Amino acid sequence: MFPAVIPNLARQGRVxxxxxxxxxxxxxxxxxxxxxxxLFVHGSSVPPPTxxxxxxxxxxxxxxxxxxxxxxxxxxxxxxxxxxxxxxxWTPGAASPLGVSSRPDPFRWTVPHVMSISEIAMxxxxxxxSAATLRRAGFSGVEVHAAHGHLITQFLSSWSxxxxxxxxxxxDGRTRFLREVLAGIRTECGPDFLLGLKMPGDELVDGxxxxxxxARILQRVSSETPVDYVGFGQxxxxxxxxxxxxxxxxxxxxxxxxxxELRAGSDAPVVAFGRITSAAEAEAVVRDxxxxxxxxxxxxxxxxxxxxxxxxxxxxxxxxxxxxxACWAEVTQGRTIACVTxxxxxxxxxxAPQVKPALTKRRVTVVGAGVAGLRTAAAAAGRGHxxxxxxxxxxxxxxxxxxxxxxxxxxxxxxxxxxxxxxxGVRIELxxxxxxxRVLAERPDTVVLATGSRMVRPLGLDADSEPxxxxxxxxxxxxxxxxxxxxxxxxxxxxDHTGGTYAVADLLAQRYRHVTILTPRPHLGDGVPYxxxxxxxxxxxxxxxxxVPSSEPVLCKDNVVRYANVFTGETTEVxxxxxxxxxxxxxxNDELAAxxxxxxxxxxxxxxxxxxxxxxxxxxxxxxxxxxx
Ligand SMILES: Cc1cc2nc3c(=O)[nH]c(=O)nc-3n(C[C@H](O)[C@H](O)[C@H](O)COP(=O)(O)OP(=O)(O)OC[C@H]3O[C@@H](n4cnc5c(N)ncnc54)[C@H](O)[C@@H]3O)c2cc1C
Ligand SMILES: Cc1cc2nc3c(=O)[nH]c(=O)nc-3n(C[C@H](O)[C@H](O)[C@H](O)COP(=O)(O)O)c2cc1C
Ligand code: SF4
Numbered sequence: 001m002f003p004a005v006i007p008n009l010a011r012q013g014r015v016x017x018x019x020x021x022x023x024x025x026x027x028x029x030x031x032x033x034x035x036x037x038x039l040f041v042h043g044s045s046v047p048p049p050t051x052x053x054x055x056x057x058x059x060x061x062x063x064x065x066x067x068x069x070x071x072x073x074x075x076x077x078x079x080x081x082x083x084x085x086x087x088x089x090w091t092p093g094a095a096s097p098l099g100v101s102s103r104p105d106p107f108r109w110t111v112p113h114v115m116s117i118s119e120i121a122m123x124x125x126x127x128x129x130s131a132a133t134l135r136r137a138g139f140s141g142v143e144v145h146a147a148h149g150h151l152i153t154q155f156l157s158s159w160s161x162x163x164x165x166x167x168x169x170x171x172d173g174r175t176r177f178l179r180e181v182l183a184g185i186r187t188e189c190g191p192d193f194l195l196g197l198k199m200p201g202d203e204l205v206d207g208x209x210x211x212x213x214x215a216r217i218l219q220r221v222s223s224e225t226p227v228d229y230v231g232f233g234q235x236x237x238x239x240x241x242x243x244x245x246x247x248x249x250x251x252x253x254x255x256x257x258x259x260x261e262l263r264a265g266s267d268a269p270v271v272a273f274g275r276i277t278s279a280a281e282a283e284a285v286v287r288d289x290x291x292x293x294x295x296x297x298x299x300x301x302x303x304x305x306x307x308x309x310x311x312x313x314x315x316x317x318x319x320x321x322x323x324x325x326a327c328w329a330e331v332t333q334g335r336t337i338a339c340v341t342x343x344x345x346x347x348x349x350x351x352a353p354q355v356k357p358a359l360t361k362r363r364v365t366v367v368g369a370g371v372a373g374l375r376t377a378a379a380a381a382g383r384g385h386x387x388x389x390x391x392x393x394x395x396x397x398x399x400x401x402x403x404x405x406x407x408x409x410x411x412x413x414x415x416x417x418x419x420x421x422x423x424x425g426v427r428i429e430l431x432x433x434x435x436x437x438r439v440l441a442e443r444p445d446t447v448v449l450a451t452g453s454r455m456v457r458p459l460g461l462d463a464d465s466e467p468x469x470x471x472x473x474x475x476x477x478x479x480x481x482x483x484x485x486x487x488x489x490x491x492x493x494x495x496d497h498t499g500g501t502y503a504v505a506d507l508l509a510q511r512y513r514h515v516t517i518l519t520p521r522p523h524l525g526d527g528v529p530y531x532x533x534x535x536x537x538x539x540x541x542x543x544x545x546x547x548v549p550s551s552e553p554v555l556c557k558d559n560v561v562r563y564a565n566v567f568t569g570e571t572t573e574v575x576x577x578x579x580x581x582x583x584x585x586x587x588x589n590d591e592l593a594a595x596x597x598x599x600x601x602x603x604x605x606x607x608x609x610x611x612x613x614x615x616x617x618x619x620x621x622x623x624x625x626x627x628x629x
Contacts, residue, residue, distance in 0.1 A: 370396020
């Protein structure tokens with residue numbers, strides 16, 4: 001099944017064509033059940049303009065369209081119902097969030113208005129009314145979202161619920177709200193309407209819901225109103241926020257053991273989910289009884305065609321998810337969902353893309369085999385062009401990054417692109433550093449320069465400073481698989497703020513007795529999704545890495561790095577430095593463009609060679625270019 005994923009595809013709170021396509025394509029790919037994004041049940045849980053209020057009658061037609069598009073493909077459509085309570089991820093403006101108690105939300109530190117008994121009744125009623133609306137619109141059921149620290153978790157957990165009335169205190173009191181919601185929906189919508197429940201499995205905070213407490217809660221609520229399926233989310237919006245969306249640094253299936261234990265809480269079928277990354281893992285989950293259903297969230301964002309491809313024995317044609325959480329970052333920053341590896345996300349035909357053959361077959365020479373070059377070459381060849389790829393090695397910067405601790409998933413994206421290039425007949429010439437003459441020797445009609453970018457020496461270094469080395473050059477030389485611990489200090493200057501740079505820091509922490517990170521900003525990680533950043537900090541602090549914010553290096557000489565505070569200019573020295581490496585803004589490797597264009601050649605720059613950005617930008621731009629060639 002496809003679990004709830006907010007895609008930010010609504011506009012002014014209304015279902016759009018892309019909302020419908022997003023769900024229809026997941027159904028077309030072959031899943032048995034699609035759960036909608038969290039639908040807002042009441043205005044006191046303020047929906048952003050890109051979210052969907054279930055309580056707004058103007059959305060009824062839109063919900064009907066979603067139900068029709070999914071159910072007509074022999075797939076059940078279930079609407080997820082939620083109320084955020086104090087955990088408003090979007091600024092609520094003048095509206096004050098409702099909450100269970102006056103404790104602040106651990107993410108935004110918002111102190112909510114404490115719900116009165118009549119306000120509680122109003123929100124219970126809103127859940128029930130929303131379920132009834134979806135039933136009338138043709139949905140097969142609803143899933144009540146009680147996990148991830150939203151309002152219902154806030155009621156269930158003693159960590160957030162300090163009420164002294166009948167909605168707080170013991171298990172009976174803390175489960176009352178959820179029991180009223182479930183009973184109300186069952187009564188209103190009848191026994192044939194699917195009723196799912198997403199439970200907090202483990203809040204992963206001291207004093208919060210533990211797996212054994214979760215099992216007790218489930219027993220209590222489902223003995224009163226049996227549910228048709230249950231799943232277990234992890235974490236809340238505190239420092240355990242990252243645990244609800246385990247990134248590439250987590251092992252695969254990190255919560256399956258907990259989910260196995262939680263089964264004991266109810267007879268209901270269990271949906272297992274959380275970084276299940278392949279058909280073999282999914283099958284094992286069902287075979288060993290961990291789950292009766294398997295939820296695949298990000299995997300189906302990256303490729304909704306996964307079920308159909310696996311069924312036909314073509315799992316190697318699945319566009320992989322690399323568990324980078326860029327999709328989540330896009331959504332929580334208010335932008336439309338986007339996926340690094342899937343440029344077609346949320347468009348019609350996404351589950352089984354129809355390639356538009358080129359009108360005129362051309363000789364295309366692509367230079368550089370990073371993510372941009374590989375994607376352009378494969379997609380252009382897929383359209384019928386005769387493509388040659390000239391490259392030193394396959395994979396570019398992404399291949400280097402994939403060798404770093406916790407970054408192995410990135411290699412999956414490269415391997416997939418390489419398979420696609422081979423399948424579509426791209427002629428790959430390796431160990432080539434392409435010059436103008438070498439490119440022209442291919443007699444191309446079109447040249448695509450996917451030659452990447454290089455890091456620039458930190459500008460603030462004194463003229464007589466030793467240069468140090470870019471992390472890119474360091475990675476080219478170092479063996480990431482092992483080596484002796486070096487006494488002394490490695491200094492990493494972080495003027496980049498991406499996950500890849502912190503993975504370099506993780507590697508340095510394994511290699512050097514001491515590691516110091518300098519950064520000119522007052523904090524780390526502006527380019528890292530917040531969920532992943534929690535893991536970055538955790539790893540760095542646990543490894544004893546020293547972080548010096550608001551600082552930039554001014555001199556590296558004789559094993560000493562001197563740095564200055566960017567606000568005061570005050571300088572400090574790090575001694576016994578054995579490595580000074582920097583991750584800095586890059587400049588494009590575009591030197592071949594001008595001479596080739598001057599000779600009358602059609603030249604395109606793509607990825608970092610056009611302008612140094614990210615893997616997402618490089619892959620999306622490459623796909624767009626290939627579709628235009
Ligand atoms: C340290 C670091 C961390 C990063 N972290 C992240 C991150 O966490 N998330 C993210 O999204 N992005 C990150 N990025 C950026 C991301 O890696 C790049 O934006 C992306 O990989 C660019 O891909 P590309 O194909 O355009 O270029 P590249 O990957 O640089 O590929 C270009 C290739 O062309 C080759 N080449 C150049 N000239 C020639 C020639 N004349 N002949 C033959 N071959 C040639 C190069 O050697 C290289 O192999 C990071 C980058 C760095 C350096
Ligand atoms: C962009 C994004 C938005 C999400 N929105 C919701 C949501 O609205 N409700 C919810 O319960 N879970 C939400 N999730 C979590 C997923 O339902 C699922 O629990 C999670 O992705 C773990 O499964 P996976 O590892 O297969 O991706 C979201 C996940 C992502 C990536
Ligand atoms: S953006 Fe990253 S985590 Fe999200 S679906 Fe795509 S590859 Fe997976």
